[in-house]
Amino acid sequence: MSINQLDVLVADDHKLTRDMIGQVLSALDCRKVRFVADGADAFTEIIAAPPDLAIVDYHMPLDGLALLEKVRRAANSPDQSLPVIVMTSMTDLKRVMAFRDAGATEIVAKPFTAASMLSRVAAVIDSRRPFVRGGGFVGPCRRRRADPEYAGPLRRATDGGASRDADSSASRDVVDL
Amino acid sequence: MSANAASQRREALFRRIAGSRGGAAAMLLDPAVLREAEAKLGALKPLVVAEMQAAIARIRALAGASAGADEIFAAAHDVRGMAGAYGFAASGTAAGAIRAYGEGRPDGFRPDWDLMRLLTQMLARTFEHPEAAEAAALASVCREALVKVMTREGREPPLGPL
Numbered sequence: 001m002s003i004n005q006l007d008v009l010v011a012d013d014h015k016l017t018r019d020m021i022g023q024v025l026s027a028l029d030c031r032k033v034r035f036v037a038d039g040a041d042a043f044t045e046i047i048a049a050p051p052d053l054a055i056v057d058y059h060m061p062l063d064g065l066a067l068l069e070k071v072r073r074a075a076n077s078p079d080q081s082l083p084v085i086v087m088t089s090m091t092d093l094k095r096v097m098a099f100r101d102a103g104a105t106e107i108v109a110k111p112f113t114a115a116s117m118l119s120r121v122a123a124v125i126d127s128r129r130p131f132v133r134g135g136g137f138v139g140p141c142r143r144r145r146a147d148p149e150y151a152g153p154l155r156r157a158t159d160g161g162a163s164r165d166a167d168s169s170a171s172r173d174v175v176d177l
Numbered sequence: 178m179s180a181n182a183a184s185q186r187r188e189a190l191f192r193r194i195a196g197s198r199g200g201a202a203a204m205l206l207d208p209a210v211l212r213e214a215e216a217k218l219g220a221l222k223p224l225v226v227a228e229m230q231a232a233i234a235r236i237r238a239l240a241g242a243s244a245g246a247d248e249i250f251a252a253a254h255d256v257r258g259m260a261g262a263y264g265f266a267a268s269g270t271a272a273g274a275i276r277a278y279g280e281g282r283p284d285g286f287r288p289d290w291d292l293m294r295l296l297t298q299m300l301a302r303t304f305e306h307p308e309a310a311e312a313a314a315l316a317s318v319c320r321e322a323l324v325k326v327m328t329r330e331g332r333e334p335p336l337g338p339l
Contacts (some may be wrong), residue, residue, distance in 0.1 A: 002194050014255050017255075017259070020262065023218050024320055028214075050184065052191075074265025079184050089257050089273065090280070091337050104202075110257070110262075111257075111262035113219075122206060125191045125194050126202055128191060171184075
């Protein structure tokens with residue numbers, strides 16, 4: 001099964017939560033799962049060897065949002081388009097929008113179940129979206145469904161006159177707006 | 178492996194998985210895989226319960242002494258993360274209320290210790306009796322008290338789930 005080829009980085013300052021995620025991922029028999037306790041160590045790991053996917057807690061030293069900012073925008077980020085799943089127990093709309101604006105690929109609400117965690121991992125792989133840079137936004141295209149009437153901020157691959165392949169899931173193109 | 182090579186490897190891997198029958202969802206959300214993952218998660222329950230118990234005892238002791246607010250908020254955050262996943266939904270809400278009270282607190286913040294003790298009592302009771310019919314009602318009391326105190330302090334109460 002090719003799913004076991006995944007290299008996953010998990011960042012959470014709570015050891016038991018890291019263990020819980022590790023147990024869920026172990027059901028997939030992943031090739032490599034790395035664990036760190038804060039955002040700074042996570043970024044160091046990403047620079048040393050970019051994983052296929054990072055699962056990061058919001059609430060930890062150098063929090064998930066700050067880490068996401070570094071991955072997406074820092075000059076020394078080795079992989080700005082790295083898929084990042086942010087875990088949070090703070091699921092109010094304002095916070096969720098902040099995660100999305102920072103370029104989170106997916107968000108998992110805590111407490112999580114095996115199904116909620118694995119469904120987000122599956123979404124990262126199955127629903128790959130083009131990567132967008134522009135209009136102050138760096139991250140995966142925010143448009144999950146086509147909306148010809150959209151007139152909001154430029155965070156979509158089709159905004160601002162940029163062109164891209166019609167089939168967004170077929171390739172993970174990069175769009176500069 | 179260079180960053181670029183790693184990115185290309187990832188894209189090839191994702192494309193291969195997504196292109197297989199049913200894609201990643203078929204593999205990851207396969208009932209057998211989910212059963213195994215839930216069982217592995219369940220194996221941690223004794224550890225989680227023990228850690229929650231210790232954390233709640235610590236929170237109670239600190240709140241009783243009107244001291245260590247930062248430590249209380251941090252411990253409540255951890256309890257919140259563990260509770261719901263293991264059948265302590267009401268405790269999760271009570272812990273979430275404590276966590277929410279500390280969220281965005283200004284420098285030099287002096288907590289309302291009556292509220293802290295009330296929330297801590299709710300946390301302890303719902304942890305000790307997670308099956309009790311009153312658990313959900315106790316949790317809703319937490320929100321009411323939290324909203325009242327935060328509003329009085331001129332802070333924005335949480336709008337979403339605790």
